[in-house]
Amino acid sequence: MIASPIIECRKVNKFYGSYHALIDVDESIERGEVVVVCGPSGSGKSTLIRTINRLESIDSGQILLDGQDIHRPGIELDRFRSGIGFVFQQFNLFPHLSVIDNCTLAPMHLRGLTPAQAKDAAMVLLERVGLADKANAYPAQLSGGQQQRVAIARALAMQPPLMLFDEPTSALDPEMVGEVLLVIRDLAHKGMTLVVVTHEMGFAREVADRILFMDHGVVLERAKPDDFFNRPQHPRAQQFLSDIRSPFA
């Protein structure tokens, strides 16, 4: 038996008014796969991953998570979402809660853990992202990189089989990008299924199993990193790769 993909997009279309943001996107993501989505601004890559946990609605097509259509009306949306970790560009930590409380809120209410169990589990995750010593700090006391690592720990606390990252390092100062990417790479090495929208091409080259290149709502190229960076097929991808090379290099 062939393992079914964890996510399957079938002819997904999304409009913002008259703007066609996603055009007939067909894509499968396999269990354990690390997929990096890249492309110019406004290409639909953030929209695509936001539709995967229904932060955005779609206008036609299907998105199957473990074979279940998550855009079907009447579905237990909250249960599905709790199985998809989502990391935002702007971290979105809850500012009125301490780091540890940020990480225990959802597990306590949704996984039925006692406060002590949730706290123990969260401490393990904070240890993993290197912030166990900040457990009692508040988000405002942390740097951007630290906040994003807490956001990753918070998402992991729901033990999702799948994690989505929407430009996780785009709002960070340059010296903090590395610490966040290292945490994501660590997850990739542990065999988690990851979909990462990012402009960090070095990260994509090293960590991704597969790269999706999007422009104007269409997936133009799907390739292994080596092929994508060294032998891009689509002219738009070739253009993109030459544009992002520093003019000073």
Add this chain to the structure above:
Amino acid sequence: MIDIIDTYWLYFLVGQYPDGPLGGLVLTILLGFAALMLALPLGIALGLARVSERRWLQWPVTALVYIVRGTPLLMVIFWAYFFLPSVTGHKTGQFATMLTALVIFNGMYIAEIVRAGIQGIPKGQMECARSLGLSYSKAMRYVVLPQAARNMLPSFVNQFVTTLKETSLGYIIGLAEVSFVANQINTLLLTRPVAVFSTLALAYFILCFGLSRVAYFLEVRRNRQAT
């Protein structure tokens, strides 16, 4: 002024009580606080309806809020005074009438404070809470409202002070609250309006200023906790 206070302080404070119904300053405070305590849950419920994505809930409440906010309190009191008996079927007391009017009127203002407070929290907070799998109501309760409440506190206190002052309109329907009592005293004395109404003004000022100071103290303490 001292002699007036000396003679009439008890009447000023409690009206004809215990020989008649409770009145005076105590009634004013009682009415104000009862109105707050009832208007607050009403306002929170209406405020939540105002930001709801369910149109059947949002539209009628929005209409109601706009209508009442576009109406002077005096008119709401008249409505309560003349319509409440015909709706309930029996005569409503002055206190209950005034309380109803104040709760409805202030509930609408509190609803707008709650709406603004919720909408002032970045959209990402709700989005993120939902992405973790929390339901709308849990996300609202544990993530959005606690943050919004901090921002709403000063406006709440403002509204509380306003409510306390609005109780004076009970005068219109013959409720023996402190303004009514002061006017009675003035009628008895005939020649001392300045002294009588200065005392009344002072009483309101002490109440409202005191409340503002409590709010200020709470705000300072809150800001200290936040950092």
